Every structure is written in structure tokens, then in C-alpha cells.
Amino acid sequence: MATAKAQTSSYKFKRNITGVNTIWHKMVLPDDLYKKANAGFDDFRIFGVNGKDTIEVPYLLKQRADQVTSHDVAFEQLNQSSHHGGYYYTFQSTEINVINQINLTFKQQNFDWKVNLEGSNDNKSWFNILSDYRILSIKNNDTDYQFTKLSFPDSKYQYFRIAVKSPVQPDLLEAKISKTDTIKGTYQDVKYQSFNLKNNVSLKETIIDVVLTNPVPLSYLKLNAQSDFDFYRALKIEYATDSFKTDKGIQYNFANLYEGTISSLEKPEFNFENTISSRLKITIQNNDNKPLRLNGLVLKGNVYEIIVRFDDPKGEYALYYGNEKAAAPVYEIEKFESKIPASLSSVNIGPELKNPAYTIKTEKPLFENKAWLWVLMAVIIALLGWFSFKMLRN
The missing domain is CATH 2.60.120.260 (Galactose-binding domain-like)
Known part of the structure; x- marks a missing residue:
């Protein structure tokens, strides 16, 4: 078990994997996992223990988007x-x-x-x-x-x-x-926590703030937009990358996700690269036109799926993550994807647990010990006394 602790000690969280009964399996990432994982999932590792042996299990992370x-x-x-x-x-x-x-x-x-x-x-x-x-x-x-x-x-x-x-x-x-x-890819519906619409008269634009409960993958948005006449408006979709505190409360930094047009000639549906976020900002440029009637939206995201090769189905396995310094792993199965069976059975990913083997190496301050402080003070006093004596003698 010492080897297992050494390999997993740099990961904060773990989730047990159950239902392994053959070599190849697939598993879908749960929604509450994204807020703790690194961007790009570089810190994902699957380790298995069988007796005294600990093995790192190779996997492929697949995004089930439209092809x-x-x-x-x-x-x-x-x-x-x-x-x-x-x-x-x-x-x-x-x-x-x-x-x-x-x-x-x-x-x-x-x-x-x-x-x-x-x-x-x-x-x-x-x-x-x-x-x-x-x-x-x-x-x-x-x-x-x-x-x-x-x-x-x-x-x-x-x-x-x-x-x-x-x-x-x-x-x-x-x-x-x-x-x-x-x-068609595999999508899952995403529920939003709040939908806040503001019509800015001076800037001639409509701004919609959408807040989700947790960070989840997003790749599709449909706006329920209506008007008594034909319309075509410039539209921009942004997602929050981080937040910071100010005197006016918490503010957010946003990055572009999609820029295009919302029009009565086309379905108000917009597809973009699968992106993990918990907050969206949608801006519609009205110019001198009457704002559109907007009553809600539909959000979807592509499912992330892990394809795993369990060389020893009898072992005990867990998914580890939460290591900010981890680099993306490189596994050989990526080069032989065509040999992976088309039909795979699913295994279960358990709830998030704190990794008991996680250890943080902290460097103690040099002068944390009071004895060092007394020694330093004595040296400073001695130096000051020597310089003072030298000045008085001159």
C-alpha cells in the first residue's frame, strides 16, 4: 500500500469505480466533478490496486459532439x-x-x-x-x-x-x-439557476445573464425570441472565466464563446465548442429597433465520456484528480483507437471523497523557531555595537 500512497499522494480527490468485470469499459463524468478538476482534465488518473501491486490504468477522454x-x-x-x-x-x-x-x-x-x-x-x-x-x-x-x-x-x-x-x-x-x-453527438440538458434580462437604452442592447448551479459543459443554446416583425440582430455569447471582488460586489471576467446573428429567417439555435462554465452573458445589439421578446432559453452540453482499459478486471479502481501541477498523461491506446470495441458496457463513478493519501509538502519558514530570532537579534546588536565603538574611537 505504500506504493499506492506514493503514486496518489498528489491528488486531492478520488472517486471509486465499481462494476468492472471485463477489460474495456466506458463511464460518463458526473456534473459535480467539473468544478474540482483542472481545465482540460490534465489531472485525471485512474489507479488500480490488486494485492500489493498498484497500476496506472490507460484511458481515452472522448467528447461526444456532433460530427x-x-x-x-x-x-x-x-x-x-x-x-x-x-x-x-x-x-x-x-x-x-x-x-x-x-x-x-x-x-x-x-x-x-x-x-x-x-x-x-x-x-x-x-x-x-x-x-x-x-x-x-x-x-x-x-x-x-x-x-x-x-x-x-x-x-x-x-x-x-x-x-x-x-x-x-x-x-x-x-x-x-x-x-x-x-x-448526432450525445447531449444532456442543462438547467439554469437564474435568467436575468436587462434592456440598456443608452447602449441600445439587451443583456441576458444566465447563472448555473455548477460548472458544466455547454455547447448549445436556443433563445425563445419573438417579434411582431422580421428581425436580424448581432448576437454575442460570452462565458465567465473567473471572478474578483470589488466595492460593488463580485465582478466577472468573460471570454467570447460565439458571435453571429439572431434572425427571424433562421432557428434561434447556436452551436459552439464544448466549454465548461457556470455563467453566461448574452448580448443582443438592437440598434434603433424595439427589443425582442425573450422568455427563456434552452441549454445543452456534450457529454464527456472516458473509455478505460482495465488490464486486470479483478482489481479495485478509483479515479483521482485535483492536482494543479499535473501534466496530461500520454497513453499508447490513443494510437490504436480503431481496435477498441464499438460496444462498451458502463461502470459507475462513485461520490467524491477526499483522498486519504493526499499530502502537502510545506516549507517551514526559516525563522519560525524563536531561537533563530534570538540569534539574529544578538548578531544585529553585536554589529551595531562594533560600528558604534569604531565611530567613537575615530
């Missing part, structure tokens, strides 16, 4: 025509491909148009995919906003035709046609 892949599909523009206020653009592929997105780029910077999208396999019979789909571009001193991406269910045709309803001829510079696939 998005997108690849462009080659299409050639066949022709461009107009008819009764509609401008038509036809595209052909050498093969019949599945697509679900078309990104349009126009030379015009300010427009508000409706678009129809159709598909065909013979360039004669056309089938409707999108109707009266709104695209918009606004650029001025206050706003630079574009929404020109056509999103639709998977469609498999050799020909696609875009009809733009516009009073003037659009100058289409590019149509980027692609297929985007998303493998």
Missing part, C-alpha cells in the same frame, strides 16, 4: 433564363447525386428575394423541392448579414433548377452544391 462532414458535388450550369419576373438557373451533373445544400453567392449586397428549387432526371419533368424559400442580404453601417443557403431534405436528381423571384436580374456569381451529413 459534421460535407463534400461538394460537381454540377455544371447549363443555362440562365427569365420568364414573368422569375430568373432561372439550371445545373446538371454527369451522375445522379444526392445533395441537401446549395450555397448561393450574388454580386448584389442588398436584396430580399424568394426562391423555388426543383429537381429532374430528364430536364423535362420537374419536381418541387422548395417553394417561396426566402434569401436575404443586408449590408450597411450597422449590419452585414446574409442568408443565402438553401437547405432541404436529401434529393437525388441529375438536374436542379433554381428560380429567383426578383424585380431586377440577380447577378449569380457562384452556386456551391454539396451533401452534408451529421452524426
Whole structure:
């Protein structure tokens, strides 16, 4: 047990792991663990004890976020025509491909148009995919906003035709046609403790402070925003990195998490990098417009999961953390991730315990002992007496 104490003595906390019955397992980190762990989880260690032997167990820390892949599909523009206020653009592929997105780029910077999208396999019979789909571009001193991406269910045709309803001829510079696939990650709902909204008239902005009970992973925010008219506002999401005391109370330092636009044309849903925090600040720039009606929000975060290789399933294991000086471990299993079984059973992480083996080495002050102080005083008095005697003799 002396070896075990030596290896774990620098970690403040431990959580027992139960349910180990095979080599490979997975376990989900509990929410109340994040406030004590280091940023980046560099201090995570799993140690096992079997008899007199203590082993460090290799693991992989996985963040179950969405995996998005997108690849462009080659299409050639066949022709461009107009008819009764509609401008038509036809595209052909050498093969019949599945697509679900078309990104349009126009030379015009300010427009508000409706678009129809159709598909065909013979360039004669056309089938409707999108109707009266709104695209918009606004650029001025206050706003630079574009929404020109056509999103639709998977469609498999050799020909696609875009009809733009516009009073003037659009100058289409590019149509980027692609297929985007998303493998959904694992999310958990996050409840917030308080939701405080303030409309600052002088700064022409709405500020929302969101306080959580504990620091947890956050990667998704949905605002319940309403207005009687169409809107598009600059939006910024920040998270608290630390706090400090002032005469006015506790203040917070914030870092940027997301910058974009909240618009009536798009779902008010925002995805960002999974970040651990207990406080958010959301700023909506209203300019000279009436503030939006905001009545709550939805928060989610990606689950952190540990994949562990227990070489000896019969041992007793625990997760250790709480070491500010620990560096991230390097394990070989990271290079052989493809050989890890796809289906893993879960083990349990117990409640947080203080590590009984934790020891703090403190350097005692040199003059903590009173004897040293008396010796120092005697030396100082002797030196002062010698200098005084020397001065009097001169």
C-alpha cells in the first residue's frame, strides 16, 4: 500500500469505480466533478490496486459532439433564363447525386428575394423541392448579414433548377452544391439557476445573464425570441472565466464563446465548442429597433465520456484528480483507437471523497523557531555595537 500512497499522494480527490468485470469499459463524468478538476482534465488518473501491486490504468477522454462532414458535388450550369419576373438557373451533373445544400453567392449586397428549387432526371419533368424559400442580404453601417443557403431534405436528381423571384436580374456569381451529413453527438440538458434580462437604452442592447448551479459543459443554446416583425440582430455569447471582488460586489471576467446573428429567417439555435462554465452573458445589439421578446432559453452540453482499459478486471479502481501541477498523461491506446470495441458496457463513478493519501509538502519558514530570532537579534546588536565603538574611537 505504500506504493499506492506514493503514486496518489498528489491528488486531492478520488472517486471509486465499481462494476468492472471485463477489460474495456466506458463511464460518463458526473456534473459535480467539473468544478474540482483542472481545465482540460490534465489531472485525471485512474489507479488500480490488486494485492500489493498498484497500476496506472490507460484511458481515452472522448467528447461526444456532433460530427459534421460535407463534400461538394460537381454540377455544371447549363443555362440562365427569365420568364414573368422569375430568373432561372439550371445545373446538371454527369451522375445522379444526392445533395441537401446549395450555397448561393450574388454580386448584389442588398436584396430580399424568394426562391423555388426543383429537381429532374430528364430536364423535362420537374419536381418541387422548395417553394417561396426566402434569401436575404443586408449590408450597411450597422449590419452585414446574409442568408443565402438553401437547405432541404436529401434529393437525388441529375438536374436542379433554381428560380429567383426578383424585380431586377440577380447577378449569380457562384452556386456551391454539396451533401452534408451529421452524426448526432450525445447531449444532456442543462438547467439554469437564474435568467436575468436587462434592456440598456443608452447602449441600445439587451443583456441576458444566465447563472448555473455548477460548472458544466455547454455547447448549445436556443433563445425563445419573438417579434411582431422580421428581425436580424448581432448576437454575442460570452462565458465567465473567473471572478474578483470589488466595492460593488463580485465582478466577472468573460471570454467570447460565439458571435453571429439572431434572425427571424433562421432557428434561434447556436452551436459552439464544448466549454465548461457556470455563467453566461448574452448580448443582443438592437440598434434603433424595439427589443425582442425573450422568455427563456434552452441549454445543452456534450457529454464527456472516458473509455478505460482495465488490464486486470479483478482489481479495485478509483479515479483521482485535483492536482494543479499535473501534466496530461500520454497513453499508447490513443494510437490504436480503431481496435477498441464499438460496444462498451458502463461502470459507475462513485461520490467524491477526499483522498486519504493526499499530502502537502510545506516549507517551514526559516525563522519560525524563536531561537533563530534570538540569534539574529544578538548578531544585529553585536554589529551595531562594533560600528558604534569604531565611530567613537575615530
